Amino acid sequence: MSSSSQCSAVLPAELMMEILSRVPVKDLMRFRCTSKWMNHLILDRALVKLHLQRCSKNTNILLTIVDYENNKTMYCAASCSLQSLPQNPSSTIDYNCHRFNHDYIVVGVCNGLVCLQDSHRGVDYQELWVRFWNPSTRLMSEDSPRLRVPSNDNRYPYPFQFGFGYDDRSDTYQVVFLDNKSHKIEVSVHSLGDSCWRNILSCDALVILSFSGAYVCGTINWLAVPKSGSGYQGKNFINKLKIFSYDVKNEKCNYLSMPDVPCEGFPDAPVIAVFKGCLCLSYRQGTRFLVWTMREFGVAKSWTPLLNINYKDLQIHVPYGMPIIPVVLCISENDNVLLGSYGTAEFFLYNKKDNRIDRYELFNDNMFCCFSYDCVQSLVLPYRN
Known part of the structure; x- marks a missing residue:
């Protein structure tokens, strides 16, 4: 036998x-x-489903990294545990780092599955496609069908946007593509395993300020402002912001309220992300770095200030001429915040209870972290079986 x-x-x-x-x-x-x-x-x-239910509380983070080693730009990703990364960033990243052979952009992460976007630029057009990758199993799909867009498109700040989410009703992982035309946004969807992109609906045109949408509670969310006038500039622009939200299951668009934040000086464009299952908003205003979190999705009154620090206290090592841009990498169960610095290879662990910075490390002069995503270790397949 x-x-x-x-x-x-x-x-x-x-x-x-x-x-x-x-x-x-x-x-x-x-x-x-x-x-x-x-x-x-x-x-x-x-x-696969049962294992996902069991592991859903054991969250890692996926760091997207740019490596400039040997005068070459290499795009990387590292899946790290919340416990090991703050303790020893250098060895943790080196051990878990996956270096891609292409200039992949991480569109999003859902149930341990990562959506990667790649492109090819021709003379008068640009082709776009995606792949799915599970960093825990190291399995990767083939390329999706390709989208073609004009290569000379100068729409500010991005001519198109992507998002990645999960429809629990049909049990499908979906990539959402927003083609932000002059008078409308055309929404197309590609489901894992399908052989085409489907045109879903059209929405009113907006200036969308984030390339990748943030997936939470069955929706994909982007920061946006009205298209008329100079809504994305000036002293009060943060109060003009909206959250453009796409419902993956019902294939509908909606708008969410922003937190009621003070308008002092000229803030940078905020960054929207998801940590601990909550929508988070971070931005730099003057010498302050602020983070807000929506404790209950879709409820405007649940926006809660999480972090308000003077970023000069971080003592970020700034190469000549580079801006200081703190980046939220993860939020612990007790609301401590692990910060990075866009453009430098540094980590800062902010202890919320004691209002102090616990750790500072320059982990690799050739690398710097761009963004971070909550990511469980799952068996979810990047292809249909």
């Missing part, structure tokens, strides 16, 4: 799934090599 037959005879498949759903992904990927039966079981959709 084969080993697979012996396993199935001793333990029912349902019990094996219950056991395997509690095993780390790294070990499960090794188990796949033991037999065809085990390989089939580990990639079974039922086990």
Whole structure:
């Protein structure tokens, strides 16, 4: 009797799934090599879903990194635990860093699955496509069908936007493409495993200020301002901002309220992200760096100030001529905030309770972190099986 037959005879498949759903992904990927039966079981959709339910609270973060080593630009991503990264950033990033062969842009992360965007620029057009990648299993899909847009498009600040989310009703992972034309936004969707992009709907035109949307509670969200006038400039522009929200399940667009923030000086364009399952807004205003979080999605009154510090206290190592731009990398359960600096390889752990900076480290002169995403270690496949 084969080993697979012996396993199935001793333990029912349902019990094996219950056991395997509690095993780390790294070990499960090794188990796949033991037999065809085990390989089939580990990639079974039922086990993938059950394992995702079990691991959903064990959140890592995915750092997107640019590496300038040897006068070459290399785009990288590193999946790190919330415990190991603040303790030893250098070794943690080096050990977990995955260097891409293409200039991939991370569009978003959902249930441990990462959406990567790539492009090719022709003389008068640009082709765009996406791939799906699971950093825990190291499995990657083939390229999606391609989109073609004009290459001489100068719409500010981005002629188009992407977003990545999950429709729990149809159990599909979807990439949303916004083509921001002069009088309307055309919304197209590509579902994992499909052979085309679907045109969904048209919305009123806006100036959208973020390339990638933030996925939370079944919606993908971008910062935007009205298209008329110079709404994205000037002293009071932050009060003109909207959150353009696309409902993945119902294929509808909506608008969310911004927090009621003071307008002092000329703030930088805010950054929208998701941490601990909540929509977060961060921006620099004068010498202050502020972070707000929406504790209950869609409820305007739930916007809560989380961080308000003088970024000069971070003592960021600034190369000549570079702006100082703090970046939120993760938020712990007790609301401590791990910060990075866009353009430098530094980490700062802000202790909210004691109102102090606990850690400062320059981890690699050749690297710097761009953005960060909450990311669980899952078995979710980047292709349809």
